[in-house]
Amino acid sequence: MSLANIIRRRLLLLILVVFGVTLVTFAISHMIPGDPARMMAGERASDEIVEKMRENLGLNKPVAVQYAIYVGQIARGDFGTSIRTQRPVISDIKKFFPATIELALAAMLFAIIVGVPLGVISAVSKDRLIDHLSRSISVVGISTPAFWLGLLMILVFYGQLGILPGSGRIDGVIGPPTTITGFYTIDAALTGNWPAFKSAVQHLILPGLTLGFLHLGVVTRQIRSAMLEVMSEDYVRTARASGLSRRQIIYGHALRNALIPSITMIGLAFGDLLYGAVLTETVFAWPGMGAYVVQSISSLDFPAIMAFTVVASTAYVLINLFVDLIYMVLDPQIREVG
């Protein structure tokens, strides 16, 4: 199968998934106990007004028609109005999205910088003390409740030591830098606003470490097992036999080949960061999509919850598609065979 065919098939799956997600969110919105028309009109509204509201919202139409209208609105980027903030949901999401991506990227960066070397060391010294230690770290990583780790970080680094801020994205006195990308660190650096840059980085450290630590385990495990597999290959033995140094073999041959299958896992993990982000943002009052959805949940703001679900799911599927494409480009075997 050619690359173009694979891409075509994956795009079809993408459409199916987005369609499925909207179907689920639509079904969920209809499962909610209570009458949305009455909720919008207010508790004391007369039956006449509620009826009018029902008509305005299209709730008197057949379910299939309602669904078609819903999908049409989503396609135009119209997710309705948030009950809590009274703003269009889409503008809320646009505002909070960059903060989540910035946090997820920082976390991923930490997980890769620490996790890849740890996985390599673990694999080359298999069953020795350092291997047990690194495997323990990765098991603890995947077993730690994100919200709890975040609280401990705040307790130690903010409460006890007082060296790092424990909430928000930037110091209130300094204020956010001029918006270019929406990433405070990058925007501050681009505009040469160094006090803002310093503050943005400081605010990013604790949430980034918290979210990153959870993924450290995934990265370390993946690299370790990919390295072990590669190290038993014939070409590694040949390289060893031809007198290459251990270092040359590990970094020149083994790691390069172990990284290819790892890209998929690490990419998928990036999609999963969305999950950790919801909890991490809540703990650190990080103004991203995760904190936004949790606040929406506590006020039963369904337009916002459902919009988040659709946007987050679509982003997740797109990331996975992107990762698979990179994988195919990097691995000629997959490219040829499909």
Added chain:
Amino acid sequence: MAPDANPHQATVADGTPDPETEAAGGGLVDWAYVLHQLRSSPLTIVGLSLITLVLFTMAAAPWIAPYDPNRIDLTSRLAPPSLKHWMGTDQIGRDLFSRIIWGSRVSVSIGFAIVGISMLIGTVTGAFSGLVGGRTDSIIMRFMDVLLSFPSFVMAMALAAALGPDLINAMLAIAVVRIPFYVRLARGQALSLRERPYVKAAVTFGATRMQIVRRHVVPNAMAPIIVQSTLDIGSAILTAAALSFIGLGAQPPTAEWGAMVSAGRDYLLDQWWYATFPGLAILLTAVGFNLLGDGLRDILDPKLRAR
């Protein structure tokens, strides 16, 4: 990611069951071998000990908890850990150590329930899909592909929010989004088992599909499913605690670990013990199940054993 077993490559060394020893559906455990494996894997022993401790705590909660978990004592509010209250008390003077002990019954049972539900529905669906094959199989699997592409926590959160904040609803929401993993796993096993002589013989003798699923496929596909479910219990407990933390799971005054961390958050900087100890209980339990799952995989999967 559940590997799709290719029936032509399926051998005993792949971790698929050996028909000779397993056709009867049991008696495969070589205890001497298991003991040997355990001895050479200290981390598995740590996992096993942690899980034993957790199960003991759950069973013996009424006898080992020093106080009634819901007993309010306003004279000792937010007391730090002491000989009287090992892990301190909360804002209305309830003993945290007792609440954590009783909380194990809620927080750990929910993990078992989630995995039980998703494993049961998923395994039967997957085994059926793999055995039937053809159009039905492709429709089921395409549907599962779509479900697997959903970000599971986000979906569980949306479902739990719609069902209403309640522990049972949270459990159902998490269980539903986990079903596809078991469908894929069991289907791969069923595909490879379908080609086995004893299954073909059963077909020849006129066994119905449900009989084959129940008597042959499910018991023989159990090994990888047990490994997967052990690893899953840890993450199910974490997810349930996370939903409770954001207010979608256990409601007060239920002693549940995630909800306790959430309550302790308000007192974090001055009463460190309140949020710390319940979280530690979640961590140790999840570590236990993950270590045990890894260990079981090494014992049950001879292919990985070599590494």
